[in-house]
Amino acid sequence: MAPTLKNYLQDGSTLRSWFLSTDHKRIAILYLLSITFFFMIGGTVVGLIRLELLSPAGDVVSSDTYNRLFTIHGVIMVWFFLIPSIPVTLGNFLLPLMLGAKDLAFPRLNLLSWYLFIGGGIFTLVAVVVGGVDTGWTFYTPYSSTFANSAVITVAAGVFITGFSTIATSINFIVTTHTMRARGLTWFRLPIFVWSLYATSIIMVLATPVLAITLVLLAVERGLQIGIFDPSLGGDPLLFQHLFWFYSHPAVYIMILPGMGVVTEVIPCFARRPIFGYKPIAYSSIAIAILGFLVWGHHMFVAGESIYAMLMFSFLSYAVAIPSGIKIFNWTVTLYKGRIYMKTPMIYALGFLGLFTIGGLTGLFVAALAVDIHVHDTYFVVAHFHYIMVGGMVSALMGGLHFWWPKMTGRLYPEFLGQVSAWTMFLGFNLTFFPQFLLGYLGMPRRYHTYPAEFQVLNVMSSLGASILAVGYILPFFYLVWSLRWGKKAARNPWRATGLEWEYADSPPIKTNFESPPIVHGPAYDYDPQKEVNFD
């Protein structure tokens, strides 16, 4: 009998074998550690913010410090956590496996992307250390270009460098999906997670360069006073907003599409039936990617755009809601005639369904011109995007991590603690962010260090919720690490899931993923709800 091959975790234990590895699985782990690190920094910062907001007066930190706190919270969470999150961890790990390939198309580029990510992160952390940046993560001019007294160019440089990491990853994903699919793996047999990574990558490769040029112009404006955004020199501060949002709106779809992909893998597995409406879901991911490029002006309804622009952007913003709506309907119908098992990944996926629905519905509020005038730049918008990003995206990340944990580590996480954390997170999340909808409509603006006294009770509720939410995130960190050493060993396919990564690769996989290239014979999600399942 042939000797068993070492798995990718065992294959080399020196620092060099990890930090110079071109194995997509090891790079995924490096990324996982990195984004966890950034998430903790971003989360600690928000702890301070919610602590400050317990009382109306600004008594915990000074205004200047507070302004730096919310700015760095946004910068880190957007660029160093949310945008990379699922693609660089689960995407990097799973894409070759799901396609039946040995690695991504450009393994060395993949490693370079991690170093670019870390490089950008270091710049940004240096900026924090030397005094921080206080422009808001949106860097609006002329405040950021002329008036701010903080490390704007350093942070812009950090984000710029990290942008190349994103572009590199996206090129890798698109090329791998086109050229390295296994025999028999046609486009419409792909797992939806692959479709969602593909759509995400299209947005990444086309939108991120616009951010790059925007940051270059900001740095040139701030450093050389060239006058492109300075009205006293003939420039236009609104040009910055157009350039910035042209990237940053598609960016939010970069953040959510991979999460939708994860949910589309988890629900069929724990409902033991095929996804309902495979093609509509696949096409809707592409539709979101395309339409997402056409709505940036909805961030500027109050900024002074023409009425024609406002009407067009409002209309298109409603249009982009429709493909998301299709996904929600289809996920719900996927539960029909299924055999439902409420394991931890399923709890997170269903939590995503609920929270993303609420977040998406509040998108209809802000897309309505009359309503947006009132709620723009208030906590209503803050609640809206946190429902989607945290309620949706982070739930999906947690669900995905738990689902593929046995594949990645060869260990099972403790199921009871998994369920406790998921519910804790769900409850804490709603207590944190639902009051913010009310605060926003009442008229509490964003980025307020001090606030009128009548807003205090709702703010206290929100801060209380945040502390519960924090528990929901800290628990998994501990038991997942615990499971690496003491968790039950996982079989190849503990969830009896479909997909090449489950059926043909070990848990954890060998370095080259498969002993021989797999061949695909039928559609994805070949589950039968009439069969009972015994999970490990």
Next chain:
Amino acid sequence: MTERPAYSPGLAHHFETHAQQHRAATLGIWLFLGSEIMLFGGMFMGYTIYRILYATAFEQIAAHTHFWFGTINTALLLTSSLTMAMAVHHARAQNYQKSGRWLVPTAVLGVAFLALKVVEWYLEYRENLVPILGWNFDAHGVAQGPARLFMGFYFVMTGLHAIHLSIGVCLVVGLMVLLRRDKIARENPSKVEIIGLYWHLVDIIWIFAYPIFYLVSA
């Protein structure tokens, strides 16, 4: 199932065939070029908006760019694309010696472009046409704001282009070294093609930049 050769020079371990590897490399570079177009596209859009808003001022200040520098540079860069295309042609036919020889004028023309560009920028500095750091800016009677905007876009875009061209020159020189040392596998001319595509992109960006900065005023 195709038997994957146990060892094939120039075939990376994760690809099954050379054809697959070549397809991947080509698609990869095209995607990268797409991202570069979006990078410069942002600036072209910004320029276009101001061109429409300040039509007269832009026409007037554009008369102060150095037409002959721009035109000669365009000719140099177009020629370098031709020599690059010859290099790619020979690489495809696996005549790596000839390919390497065509890379030499490509790099030389690129360097010549950069040299002229630096001289041109110096002239503009002497003529007080650089709108930075509060330096004296001579708008030659044109409205200050729009004149500064035009020159601002000119410097940022030609500067960004020059950075890209410099990277291109380094890549071409690196390629020459690889070819000299016979480090390009016979079955894998991709490297030459990829760098060729990048070079052509840098050229095309210039083709769009040239008229908007040099041919605006009648």
Next chain:
Amino acid sequence: MWDFPLFPEQASTAARHVDQVYFALIALSIFFIFSIGGAALYFMTHYHFRRDADRRNVPKSNWKLEVIFIGSAVVVSTFFFFWGAYKYLKISQATDDALELFVLGKQWMWKVQYPEGQREINRLHIPVNQPIMLRLTSQDVIHSFYVPAFRVKQDVVPGRYTTLWFEATKTGTFKLECAEYCGTDHSRMLGEVVVMSAPDFARWLANRPVQSTMVAQGERIFARAGCSGCHTAASAVHAPDLQGLFGRRVALSTGETLVADASYIRDSILLPKKHVVAGYAPIMPSFEGQLSEQEIFALLEFIKFEPALNDAANASPNTEKNDANK
């Protein structure tokens, strides 16, 4: 502590309209959450693995159902787009009889100027049931003028004028907040809008110490800054006639024409080469850095209302004047 508000009061004509759309969207959201949530919960329990249920003939797709889903999403979206847009147009409509005030935002305060010359800081007194038009600009960074009780908000941008219309429907004092992050004391850039009955407002205006009306201030600046050196009939310099300028159609040297509105006049003072009038040489110097935004407001009033300048203007049609009010 427990009597905190959950909903802002309605104090303007706009508030009712905005709240209608808001409540309709809440109703829609509740409907969707209950139907999707309800369906999901039903399926989760009915098809729970421990339950015996009919799991044969699992539908993998159903284009009719998809079309119904997409169709209802399209209907809902279209309805709310149109209604939201319609309501927005309704509440942002300019009126001829608006009382025009000038607001300058700067870090970190609001400066208000009345046509008759009264000034306030961080407070706006207005009469009830009277359309108000604010002409806003910023001296430094972008701010945003926000009165939650009125449901109105408008960004205040340096280098240009923005405008905001509203009409208060009850007397009282209402919070004014800055809603665009603008630096250290962004959250302290608060103010009040004090709505009074018309007689009370008139009395307040009369009692408020005034140095001179904005028109008179503008006239003084016109002379002091040297504008009268070129822009009067007696001048030897060939400069465009400012009589009846506001609201008039102007032909430019490029061949285009435009209506001389507040932004045009401001640009002509600060960026004179931006729009050169046909038949004139571009010799007007820029006053960038020499005149404050408040002085430019005063010049604007002077050019608009000074009787001597506007005798000929009485013949201009009203519609053009309304264009200029944007």
